[in-house]
Amino acid sequence: MTGLEPTETTTFDMRLGRTVANRGMKRILFSITYPDRLVHPLHRRLVAESSVERAELLMWSPTEDATTLLWCDGDRAATERVVSGIDSLVSCQFVPETDGTYAFLRQDGYEFPTAVLDVIADSRVIFLPPVTFFDDGSVRCETVGEAAALSAFYEALSELGSVSIERVCDFERRHSPSRLSSRQRAALETAVSVGYYERPRDGSVADVADALGCATSTAGELIRKAEAAVIEAYVERD
Template structure:
């Protein structure tokens, strides 16, 4: 099993209204789609790097919006959104529905018009999905690695988990250390102070969970 991080850019005709507004609105540059529901009655949980007032402005772009609840936390705003449809182009939704891969949260949308997401599956299925996705969107592969299941690493938020993954990728936990907090911030497209805070909270959660578990480790 492989895990692939994709980066896509949408042609004008396929840009989601919310993503278009994200690029136009001042004070926000990033949205992370953390959870999403069935297409017949969509409920999503997202995080924005903005205050609630700005997020409300961005959400007005969603024509199918029926209600939204906003919570300021984790350096930005969480949005619980109820809507009657995803508002993505039908060709893209059909491709996602037919793909023989699984998509992992978050799906991250950036103000520069790009988006990133991870998919897990067998090599042949991932290659076929990449080929078909490239017929619709400008697509590139940012990272490929083996997929490994494992127990939950503490009570991590999606942002904290992403920070840990980025830190491992840039060598922040190598011995000797080859990456910096600034490198992690570059991967997350956030300020170094934000990356540092995310790492500290993630490390605290992981260590606390390990100590609470009490499982003995092998000598080494």
């Protein structure tokens, strides 16, 4: 997928709702900052909580009881303080991890302002998780849809707050198949197992070669080609 800057109106014109060079399904990453009256209570608590910089809404149910899975980049205590801003909370369960805390939440309502919910309900786009709330007050979300529908969604959001377009790219329903050969995959897996990618590095190319039963030069070449294939695939997807 090829990313396009939002200023490239010759390729993608959001205000006119058309793609000049290439029509079809698009993915757009939006960043929105709402006025205070439209800020979700959880987001308001996050901005006030110095120990949490972002919260990611990972999954949500289409039901009225608003079952959601949230992740915060803070510890359990900080995450509990953020979640305490939700008046509609019925129950919650916290699962601490090394890099943050998961929160499984049940609410009797989503608590988003009616104006925001109306825009979402009237849109003809799909939201890709996560929806990310940042401590600077902004919200980042990625949507998929036909160009005209995305343009209409952009216009509707712009009436509610300050909207910027972080990224535009074509939507693909599946990723390209892996370019790794079986030997390259084996080399990468072995490199991981011997500590080649640890910091500080515990293993060497020679260790990979010994495990694979090949020459050191061969192991080094397999690793380099495998790394190149993985990075190329990653850049194309993003």
